[in-house]
Amino acid sequence: MRRVYMDHTAGMPVDSRVLEAMKPYFENIYGNPSSLHSFAQEARKGLESAREKVASLINAEKAEEIVFTSCATESNNWAIRGVAARNQDRGSRIITTSIEHMSVMNVCKYLTKQGFKVSFLPVDNYGIVDCEALKKELTDETILVSVMYANGEIGTIEPIKEVSEIVHSKNAYLHVDATAAVGQIPVDVQNEGIDLLTLSSNDMYGSKGVGALYIKKGARLEPLIYGGGQERGLRSGTENLPGIVGIGKAAELVKAEMGDEGKRLSKLRDKFIKGLLNRIPYSFLNGHPSKRLPNNVAVRFSFIEGESMLLNLDMAGVAASSGSACTAKTLEPSHVLRAIGLKHEEAHGSLLFTLGRQNSEEDVDYVVGLLPDIVKRLRTMSPLTPKELRESV
Amino acid sequence: MYSEKVMEHFRNPRNVGEIPDADGVGTVGNPVCGDVMTIYIKVKDNRLVDIKFKTFGCGAAVATSSMITELAKGKTLDEAVKITRTDVADSLGGLPPIKMHCSNLAADALHEAIKDYQKKKEAKKK
Numbered sequence: 001m002r003r004v005y006m007d008h009t010a011g012m013p014v015d016s017r018v019l020e021a022m023k024p025y026f027e028n029i030y031g032n033p034s035s036l037h038s039f040a041q042e043a044r045k046g047l048e049s050a051r052e053k054v055a056s057l058i059n060a061e062k063a064e065e066i067v068f069t070s071c072a073t074e075s076n077n078w079a080i081r082g083v084a085a086r087n088q089d090r091g092s093r094i095i096t097t098s099i100e101h102m103s104v105m106n107v108c109k110y111l112t113k114q115g116f117k118v119s120f121l122p123v124d125n126y127g128i129v130d131c132e133a134l135k136k137e138l139t140d141e142t143i144l145v146s147v148m149y150a151n152g153e154i155g156t157i158e159p160i161k162e163v164s165e166i167v168h169s170k171n172a173y174l175h176v177d178a179t180a181a182v183g184q185i186p187v188d189v190q191n192e193g194i195d196l197l198t199l200s201s202n203d204m205y206g207s208k209g210v211g212a213l214y215i216k217k218g219a220r221l222e223p224l225i226y227g228g229g230q231e232r233g234l235r236s237g238t239e240n241l242p243g244i245v246g247i248g249k250a251a252e253l254v255k256a257e258m259g260d261e262g263k264r265l266s267k268l269r270d271k272f273i274k275g276l277l278n279r280i281p282y283s284f285l286n287g288h289p290s291k292r293l294p295n296n297v298a299v300r301f302s303f304i305e306g307e308s309m310l311l312n313l314d315m316a317g318v319a320a321s322s323g324s325a326c327t328a329k330t331l332e333p334s335h336v337l338r339a340i341g342l343k344h345e346e347a348h349g350s351l352l353f354t355l356g357r358q359n360s361e362e363d364v365d366y367v368v369g370l371l372p373d374i375v376k377r378l379r380t381m382s383p384l385t386p387k388e389l390r391e392s393v
Numbered sequence: 394m395y396s397e398k399v400m401e402h403f404r405n406p407r408n409v410g411e412i413p414d415a416d417g418v419g420t421v422g423n424p425v426c427g428d429v430m431t432i433y434i435k436v437k438d439n440r441l442v443d444i445k446f447k448t449f450g451c452g453a454a455v456a457t458s459s460m461i462t463e464l465a466k467g468k469t470l471d472e473a474v475k476i477t478r479t480d481v482a483d484s485l486g487g488l489p490p491i492k493m494h495c496s497n498l499a500a501d502a503l504h505e506a507i508k509d510y511q512k513k514k515e516a517k518k519k
Contacts, residue, residue, distance in 0.1 A: 303449065304449065305427055305428075305449055305450050305451055305454075306451075307450075307451035307452055308403075308450070308451055308452060308454075308455060311400075311403060311452045315404065333427065343424075344424060344425040344426075344427070345424035345425065345427075345449075348424070348427040380409070381406065381409050381447060381448055381449075381455065382429075382447060382448065382449040383420065383429055383430070383431045383447040383448065383449055384424060384429060384449045
């Protein structure tokens with residue numbers, strides 16, 4: 001049976017060139033970067049070279065503005081808690097959006113219990129953050145604004161430069177969760193005026209269990225881990241050297257290749273979306289049609305439920321994802337799909353395909369060929385399907 | 394995640410459809426939660442001679458609907474009202490814990506259909 005993997009946002013393969021770059025750091029280069037001897041120097045070289053490559057990918061001014069973490073969730077948690085804790089003397093207001101990843105949402109909710117006042121900005125039906133609402137919410141008391149670069153669930157790319165200009169009209173920091181964007185589209189922290197930025201290795205075919213936080217020089221935040229003073233004293237603990245070398249190599253590769261790959265994926269994406277919307281009645285795109293990540297195909301089908309579609313796709317060898325409550329640990333449908341104005345039943349009928357390097361045009365044709373029958377079958381079974389549609393399908 | 398039995402019923406659901414002249418119809422669930430089930434029954438001499446379902450929902454919702462039609466078909470009404478959610482889940486080789494509440498509504502839908510039948514019968518008597 002043909003097997004097609006279209007769930008790259010959930011997990012990606014490690015690029016074989018990344019794995020090759022990592023290997024010596026498991027076997028031959030094992031010194032502790034903090035030690036003095038030549039073994040350590042080799043290790044330190046690998047560590048600092050990785051830092052430079054990650055800095056270069058997002059156009060950070062200085063390599064030391066990059067701090068390595070264990071994942072994007074850690075970076076998001078730290079950025080928000082760290083800035084909040086360190087800047088309480090300046091205010092207690094935090095602003096974020098209603099479509100952030102849970103690793104931003106839940107930290108913000110936690111901080112409300114610690115006495116911070118957090119506002120969750122609305123977004124429009126495409127998922128674009130409401131900048132007018134940001135202007136209204138932003139005060140001299142605001143210490144941090146956290147807005148994602150792009151949303152992995154609906155693909156929408158946020159107007160970060162515009163957000164940044166508003167945020168910096170006051171004395172607040174801007175944190176950007178760019179996990180879904182880095183490696184897919186160019187991100188430039190200097191040009192876009194970003195103070196803190198989260199990125200992850202596995203979202204760009206890099207090593208597993210590695211993330212980074214960009215901290216603009218001068219930005220004030222509390223250290224995450226106290227100890228031996230590694231990572232400029234901000235995140236102590238012996239470095240995960242092979243993993244860090246892996247994120248460095250991944251950053252170098254995507255920087256060189258994302259231009260061509262982005263064009264290729266955008267073409268596949270548009271063909272995919274068009275194919276589905278043309279062939280299936282009552283089908284719709286989630287997210288923005290053009291301000292969209294190249295790998296993101298988020299669609300919804302009325303009258304049927306996501307998990308049933310996923311199971312049918314899986315039976316045909318296709319791996320995708322859904323905004324369906326039933327696949328998650330909670331019963332509520334995705335907060336992102338609700339925030340863009342979808343009704344519960346519309347959110348339940350959503351599917352997410354995230355494309356990657358190994359996906360070809362044939363893969364897209366295969367899935368576009370499969371889905372109409374799956375949708376038809378489930379609609380025949382659904383009590384919500386209108387009679388006229390049941391008879392016509 | 395699902396047992397082989399659940400997947401088998403999901404792949405080949407039994408008794409899908411409507412009964413246009415059903416003696417009783419029961420609908421439970423809510424699109425908000427992501428599960429809606431309708432059960433149609435045909436009753437003769439106090440026995441379920443035919444039963445069909447329509448379901449909007451996840452794999453568990455479809456499989457439990459299919460299973461309840463198998464469990465209930467041919468049973469007397471007294472026997473059918475005794476079929477519980479647990480019976481349905483057990484017959485399917487178990488369900489993931491999170492699905493026990495949200496998607497295991499088939500027994501409720503059957504009981505509603507039987508109530509509907511009895512209500513209609515009472516109304517006829519009057």
